[in-house]
Structure formats: C-alpha cells, structure tokens
Amino acid sequence: xxxxxxxxxxxxxxxxxxxxxxxxxxxxxFGPLLEEDIAFSSMAQDKIGQSQALYTLLHQLGxxxxxxxxxxxxxxxxxxxxxxxxxxxxxxxxxxxxxxxDTAEAMRFELLSSSSYQPLAELARKVRSELRxxxxxxxxxxxxxxxxxxxxxQRLQRxxxxxxxxxxxxxxxxxxxxxxxxxxxxEGEEALAVRxxxxxxxxxxxxxxxxxxxxxxxxxxxGRVGDHSEHxxxxxxxxxxxxxxxxxxxx
Amino acid sequence: MASIDPRVNRLPEIGKPGLxxxxxxxxxxxxxxxxxxxxxxxxxxxxGSVHAPDTEMAFVLAKETxxxxxxxxxxxxxxxxxxxxxxxxxxxxxxxxxxxxAAANDHEKYTFxxxxxxxxxxxxxxxxxxxxxxxEGAMAKAKQQFNSDKIIYNIWSIRTDTIxxxxxxxxxxxxxxxxxxxxxxxxYKGGEKLKEFLKKTNHA
Numbered sequence: 001x002x003x004x005x006x007x008x009x010x011x012x013x014x015x016x017x018x019x020x021x022x023x024x025x026x027x028x029x030f031g032p033l034l035e036e037d038i039a040f041s042s043m044a045q046d047k048i049g050q051s052q053a054l055y056t057l058l059h060q061l062g063x064x065x066x067x068x069x070x071x072x073x074x075x076x077x078x079x080x081x082x083x084x085x086x087x088x089x090x091x092x093x094x095x096x097x098x099x100x101x102d103t104a105e106a107m108r109f110e111l112l113s114s115s116s117y118q119p120l121a122e123l124a125r126k127v128r129s130e131l132r133x134x135x136x137x138x139x140x141x142x143x144x145x146x147x148x149x150x151x152x153x154q155r156l157q158r159x160x161x162x163x164x165x166x167x168x169x170x171x172x173x174x175x176x177x178x179x180x181x182x183x184x185x186x187e188g189e190e191a192l193a194v195r196x197x198x199x200x201x202x203x204x205x206x207x208x209x210x211x212x213x214x215x216x217x218x219x220x221x222x223g224r225v226g227d228h229s230e231h232x233x234x235x236x237x238x239x240x241x242x243x244x245x246x247x248x249x250x251x
Numbered sequence: 252m253a254s255i256d257p258r259v260n261r262l263p264e265i266g267k268p269g270l271x272x273x274x275x276x277x278x279x280x281x282x283x284x285x286x287x288x289x290x291x292x293x294x295x296x297x298x299g300s301v302h303a304p305d306t307e308m309a310f311v312l313a314k315e316t317x318x319x320x321x322x323x324x325x326x327x328x329x330x331x332x333x334x335x336x337x338x339x340x341x342x343x344x345x346x347x348x349x350x351x352x353a354a355a356n357d358h359e360k361y362t363f364x365x366x367x368x369x370x371x372x373x374x375x376x377x378x379x380x381x382x383x384x385x386x387e388g389a390m391a392k393a394k395q396q397f398n399s400d401k402i403i404y405n406i407w408s409i410r411t412d413t414i415x416x417x418x419x420x421x422x423x424x425x426x427x428x429x430x431x432x433x434x435x436x437x438x439y440k441g442g443e444k445l446k447e448f449l450k451k452t453n454h455a
Contacts, residue, residue, distance in 0.1 A: 033280070033302060034302075034316075035301045035302060035303070035312035035313075035315075035316045036312060038312075038315050038316050038319070039311065039312055039314070039315035039316070042315045042319050043315075045431075045433075045434075049431070126426070126427065127427070128423070129423040129424055129425070129426035129427060130426075130427055132421065132423065132424060133311075133314065133424055136311055136421075137311050140307055140308050140311050141308075144304060144305075144308060
C-alpha cells in the first residue's frame with residue numbers, strides 16, 4: 001500500500017474537518033435562533049471529533065501526535081480546500097457552505113466505507129450517523145430558506161454563486177489519484193464530484209435557487225497543496241493560541 | 252415610527268375607525284413539543300419545546316436541543332397546537348375522575364398517543380395508544396384502559412398522524428452519542444485535576 005498516497009488522503013480530509021469545524025464553531029453564541037445555535041455548534045464539534053479520529057490514523061502511520069498536527073503546523077502545511085477556510089460572513093454563506101461541503105463529505109465517507117484500508121473504512125462507517133444528521137440539517141435549511149422570502153432566496157443565491165467555484169476546489173486531484181483508485185483505497189475525486197453534482201442539483205431543484213451551468217465555473221484550486229488564501233493563517237493563530245502557550249500541558 | 256420593541260408595534264391604534272380585519276399572524280416561529288425515548292423499550296417522555304417554521308425543521312432542531320448529551324433511541328415532535336390537555340389536579344385527586352366515560356358508539360377513526368403526568372412538576376410520559384374519533388373520546392378510552400389505583404394529575408392526547416417520528420433509516424442518528432464524553436462536564440473530573448495541580452505546586 002502506498003503510504004504517501006494514503007497519508008495525503010487522510011491529511012486533506014482531516015484538515016477540511018478541522019478547519020470547517022473551527023469556522024462553524026465561531027457561530028456559537030451568535031446563531032440566528034437558540035435551537036439553531038446549538039445544532040450548528042454540535043455539528044462543528046462533530047467535525048473536530050472526526051478530524052481527531054483521522055489525525056489518530058495518521059499518527060498510527062508514523063505522523064506526529066494529533067494535537068501537534070492540529071495546532072503546530074503553519075498554513076502552507078495544511079491540505080484543506082480553500083472553501084472551508086473562508087470567513088463566515090453572514091449566515092446565508094455559512095449555510096450554503098455547510099450544504100455544499102457536507103453533501104460532499106457524506107458521499108466521500110460513503111465511498112470510503114468500502115475502502116481497502118480497513119481503519120479508514122471502519123471510521124467511515126462509524127461517522128455515517130453523524131453525517132446523516134448534518135445533511136438532513138443542511139437540506140432542510142436549503143429547502144426552507146431557498147423557497148421562503150425574496151430576501152432569503154436572493155441571499156442564498158448570491159452566496160451560492162460565490163461559493164460554487166470554491167466548492168469545486170474540494171475535488172482538486174491528488175498527485176496519487178491513480179494509486180488510490182488502483183489500490184481500492186478511494187474511488188477518486190472525479191467519481192466523488194460526479195455524485196456530488198447530482199445530489200446538489202437534486203436538492204436545489206426543490207428550491208427557488210438557480211444553479212449555474214457547471215461548465216462556466218472555474219474551480220478555485222491550491223488548497224490541497226498548501227497554497228491558501230490569506231484567511232487561513234489568522235484562523236490557525238487564533239485556534240492554537242492557548243495550546244502554544246504550553247504545548248506539553250495536560251488537559 | 253416603528254418601535255424596536257415588538258410589543259409596542261403590536262398595540263392597536265386607539266379609536267381609529269376602520270374595517271374589521273383578521274388578527275395579525277404570528278411574527279415569531281411557532282412551537283413544537285419534543286418527546287424522547289431515552290432507551291429502547293422505555294416509554295417516550297416529554298422533554299420540552301422548540302421554535303421552528305415547520306414540523307420537519309422542528310425535528311432537526313429538537314435532535315440537538317434535547318438529545319445531545321444523554322442516551323436516546325428515538326425522538327418525535329408535534330405541533331404544540333396538536334397536543335390536547337385535560338384539566339389538571341393535585342393532592343390525591345385522580346384526573347380520570349374528571350374525564351367522562353367512553354361513549355359506546357365512538358367510531359375509532361384515528362389513533363391517539365396518551366401521555367400521563369404521574370407527578371406534579373415532572374415530565375409527561377407515554378401511557379399507551381388508543382383508537383377514537385376525538386380527543387375527548389381518546390381520553391375516555393384512556394380512562395378505560397390506563398386508569399388504575401395510581402393517581403394521575405394530567406393527561407395529554409395527540410393524534411398519531413400529526414407526529415413526525417424518527418424514520419427507520421434515521422434510527423442510527425444517536426450512534427456515536429455515548430462517545431461524546433466531552434459534553435459531560437462530570438467526565439472532565441475538574442476536582443481531581445485541581446487536587447493534583449495543588450499537590451504538584453505545594454511540593455514544588
């Protein structure tokens with residue numbers, strides 16, 4: 001089994017989960033209504049928990065401790081897509097990102113649940129129940145606000161158009177794509193993107209939102225190879241501020 | 252000018268002649284009642300309510316609002332307006348004394364979920380399901396089927412077809428919940444950590 005290919009795969013999924021988990025947790029206490037604040041915070045916690053499980057797999061493959069991986073790397077060592085590091089903006093953008101990302105995430109883990117790398121397959125099967133809730137939550141908000149008032153539709157539409165090129169960056173190919181596919185570790189970004197587009201179309205068809213033609217969109221790439229926007233480093237600085245005071249501390 | 256206090260804006264204009272109008276609709280989300288089954292085989296119990304625009308959203312929001320810490324095997328929600336409530340009693344007065352006996356010709360059109368308040372100040376718990384054609388009929392049926400020596404202080408009746416249940420494929424929603432120990436403050440064992448810290452600093 002190609003360890004480099006496997007590690008690259010684990011890093012990008014773990015980093016996506018950690019960074020978006022942190023971003024979404026920034027809504028805690030500021031959510032649009034109490035119940036939604038709690039739900040969104042819980043899902044952020046789930047994502048950080050999933051990243052920890054993935055960093056643990058990496059540690060078992062010889063990488064550093066999960067906390068070290070999460071808190072001690074610089075932006076250019078992170079493999080997350082740029083979509084997840086963008087600032088929260090207004091709730092409409094956070095919801096659109098949640099929908100676009102979690103739809104892909106649920107399908108990614110679905111594919112991984114039959115991975116030839118057993119520890120990853122087991123993890124994927126375990127988090128299925130969490131992701132079922134995340135997509136249930138994302139879809140219901142799309143359906144509600146995507147066909148509610150003129151303002152809600154307009155806001156979601158604007159955020160959708162802004163987020164889509166970044167969302168396509170989720171499927172930036174790994175240099176080891178063919179190895180992963182050949183070894184049955186992961187079916188590959190292309191297979192995932194095809195399924196994702198179909199699901200996004202299916203949900204948005206049930207709303208008043210308009211999905212632009214896929215072919216006119218240009219994916220925003222670079223995140224998977226450490227080429228990030230200016231937003232990632234400040235996020236990492238804030239997230240690791242306390243940890244870095246005393247990295248040896250026992251919590 | 253509109254006030255920033257919504258209560259002020261809801262006040263009627265005094266002495267202004269005009270048409271008779273329908274009452275203004277709610278300017279806030281309505282409420283939905285949340286019922287949780289803590290463990291398979293245990294009865295459902297009322298946990299509280301959530302605000303939501305519809306039943307589906309209420310289900311989604313109820314899940315994290317009420318079942319993010321303790322074990323849960325199933326959840327359901329119902330519009331607050333679909334919960335019918337009997338009179339309430341106290342002391343040694345059984346509420347079933349206040350419920351009419353069942354009419355012999357009740358047509359049993361629907362099923363109803365019956366909830367009992369077994370102790371004042373506690374949650375309503377599921378007592379069983381009855382068939383009837385109205386909430387009055389349902390409580391009368393409940394009187395036949397669920398009334399015993401035990402004192403019940405209040406009865407709720409909910410038509411089963413108004414409930415948003417957990418679907419069969421959603422039963423795994425709480426699968427990883429027991430592992431989320433970080434949501435349990437006691438699991439952090441703050442007291443022990445503090446003791447250890449004090450011991451260390453005293454010897455330093």
